[in-house]
Amino acid sequence: MCTLEKRDGLFILTITGNDEHRLNPILIDSIRASLHRAKIESESMGPTALITTAHGKFFSNGYDLSWASSDPDPEQAQTRLKFMNKKLRCLVSDLISLPMPTIAAVTGHSSAAGFILALSHDYLVWREVVLKAAKITAGMGVEWGIVDSAHDSAEETVVAAARLGMELVKRNWDGKAYAENRKTVFADVMAALSSDKTVGSYGDIDSNDSNKAVSKL
Numbered sequence: 001m002c003t004l005e006k007r008d009g010l011f012i013l014t015i016t017g018n019d020e021h022r023l024n025p026i027l028i029d030s031i032r033a034s035l036h037r038a039k040i041e042s043e044s045m046g047p048t049a050l051i052t053t054a055h056g057k058f059f060s061n062g063y064d065l066s067w068a069s070s071d072p073d074p075e076q077a078q079t080r081l082k083f084m085n086k087k088l089r090c091l092v093s094d095l096i097s098l099p100m101p102t103i104a105a106v107t108g109h110s111s112a113a114g115f116i117l118a119l120s121h122d123y124l125v126w127r128e129v130v131l132k133a134a135k136i137t138a139g140m141g142v143e144w145g146i147v148d149s150a151h152d153s154a155e156e157t158v159v160a161a162a163r164l165g166m167e168l169v170k171r172n173w174d175g176k177a178y179a180e181n182r183k184t185v186f187a188d189v190m191a192a193l194s195s196d197k198t199v200g201s202y203g204d205i206d207s208n209d210s211n212k213a214v215s216k217l
Helices: 025-042 065-069 074-097 113-119 138-143 154-169 175-185 187-195 208-214
Strands: 002-007 010-015 049-054 058-060 102-106 123-127 149-151
Touching (some): 002 025, 010 025, 025 049, 025 074, 049 058, 049 154, 065 074, 074 175, 074 187, 102 113, 102 154, 123 154, 149 154, 175 187
Parallel strands (some): 010 049, 049 102, 102 123
Antiparallel strands (some): 002 010
């Protein structure tokens, strides 16, 4: 699903495998677990930053709709879709609340919910070709202020993200203050997430609908 490693004072979260990294409850929970681990371990570290990247040609190609539609019961299929929405909201909340700068090193295609995942980071570093399927290049994203920098290869993208991460670490951030400032900037987003009773901290027990959704995994 994903791995988390510490490298030169940075956390590197990598979505593993060579598939499309479609977001389903298992993958989202794996990412959230890594974020939770980074949050806990950062408490005994100095200033740090998180880089999220992925193997293969895709950063994330959105929701795993095949997982939702695989249930022959239409009501159950809708429950699964709602469950993925709940999970994604929790993941966005986790990223906004994380006590460190976050960088999405997008080395592959990103669309729909996968694009939301990327946008939930503080900084976006993109491989030049990744958005062409969505009729926008990374270079255009830079011009429009969506993307912080664009690069020619996956390797250059990750290197640029690490370089940015080290620059941020050198600013000697107070992680808790950084998280509070971010939550203030995104107060409207946090209010919307907080108004959804399905959004909670990592490890919270899911609702009955959630149990229904995973009952046939």
